[in-house]
Amino acid sequence: MEFEYIFEEVKVNRGNAPKFRLNGEEIDIWSKEFADFHSKSITDYVRENLIRYEYLKKDPFHEIVGKSKEKELVKTALMSGSNILFKGKKGYGKTTFSKSILKLLPEKLLAIKGCKIHDDPTQPVCFSCKKKVLEENVVDLVFIPRKWIRIPGDPMMTTRQLIGGISIQKIREGYDLDHPEVFTPGRVLKAHRGIAYFDELGSIPSALQTLLHELFEEKQVTTPEGDIVPMRIDALIIASTNPANYKGVSDIKEPLLDRMEQIDIGAPETIEEEIEIGLKNMSLKEGARIPVWHLKILANAVRCMRSKNCRFANRIEVEPSCRATIKLFDHIRASATRKGHEAVMLSDYGENFEIVKLALRSRFEIDYDAEISKDEIVEGVVNDSIDNVCSSIYASIPRDVFGELIERIAEIKVLNAYKANGISEFAASICSHSSEIKSAIEIILESIARCSGLVERIGDGIYAYKAYDR
DSSP states (O other): OOGGGGTOOOOOOTTTOOEEEETTEEEOTTSTTTGGGSSSOHHHHHHHHHHHHHHHTOOTTTTSOSOHHHHHHHHHHHHTTOOEEEEOOTTSSHHHHHHHGGGGSOSEEEEETTOTTOOOSSSOOSHHHHHHHHHOSEEEEEEEEOOEEEEEOOTTOOHHHHTEEEOHHHHHTTOOTTSTTTEEEOHHHHTTTEEEEEETGGGSOHHHHHHHHHHHHHSOEEOTTSOEESOOOOEEEEEEEOOTTSTTOOOOOHHHHTTSEEEEOOOOSSHHHHHHHHHHTOSOOSSSBOOHHHHHHHHHHHHHHHOTTSTTTTTEEEOOOHHHHHHHHHHHHHHHHHTTOSBOOGGGGOGGGHHHHHHHGGGOEEOTTOSSOHHHHHHHHHHHHHHHHHHHHHHHSOHHHHHHHHHHHHHHOEEEGGGTOSSHHHHHTTOSSGGGHHHHHHHHHHHHHHHTOSEEEEETTEEEETTSOO
């Protein structure tokens, strides 16, 4: 066994290659059927697919809501072969964006069967695969799917976990590099021919960040002991980090930052984008409908907590992210569905908004010196949001229609939204589906109650004309 195989650069072509087998049958990997699944770098595949999307005038990241500027920056960075650092507060889609890039890789690639890092059959980088293509007459192959490997920012991460472990002594003794006693690939090596996603890069220990300088620029790693890991990793490097002043965030070393293109990822710019993100990412896909007025109430409550204009802004230290919106939609739908409601009603928010609190309590932090509790803040922002949506609905009621509604309400005296009596004709005009009629009646009555004082809520979905002596 030749030890120098470890550092030798090996490339094979049709003239010097061994025979290749796939599923037990010999194949010509240079034929039209297989030529696109090997021999190219991950960056080459990404560039080809980006150009294809441009030619078709399609958005390769269509599942990412909004963020048109950020998408352009990502495409430019990928086209130029750069490493990317997504920077932004938690829950705004940094990981989702990194996963969306995966579609720019081929759906599958040919790899040497049994290789722990899925080596390319024409330009292997691991010692065992080099030996196979140089010495064996037949090499078995296998198709591998796209790879997206998460490398978490763990302050306790070791070199072995990040890179892997190699025993040069065992190799000298004749052991194969794939032997368990010789080589165990770390997460970086497992990302070979795929995407290596460094989640919270700044949380990786400083000593290991130093190792990454070489990886990010030269696609190889030298261990702290000075040993060069004899594998040039072909991976797309993407990382994420929270802002430097964010709670619990560690700094990224400047030399490492210099090897990446920073792209800031922020909150959704509009309430429409916020709602779309919430609906697309819900866990509970079916159940009670969430009418647009409830979507706006919930999304606006979350967005208010991020705003400097929020009356609780000086109390909120860490703002809720899009995950809060997603879970709000999930919990409200779950609450309504359990109660057998066709569409969400205000009672589905829970007594004192307990269902809303369930979604928000763990997703924002307040100043330790605040003289107000999280629950009180949630109650305040939700009530404010209901006021805002009700004001909009109240203002949209035509004057003549409003007069007729008040006359009808005065005549009926007590209205029950669940029975859909009295004002269903106007309520139907704001519904997108017939199942929302009860919810629509309730929000109209709530709007009149909050904005005119002519009616008042006296129970779950029940409103009374104020001049009526109960």
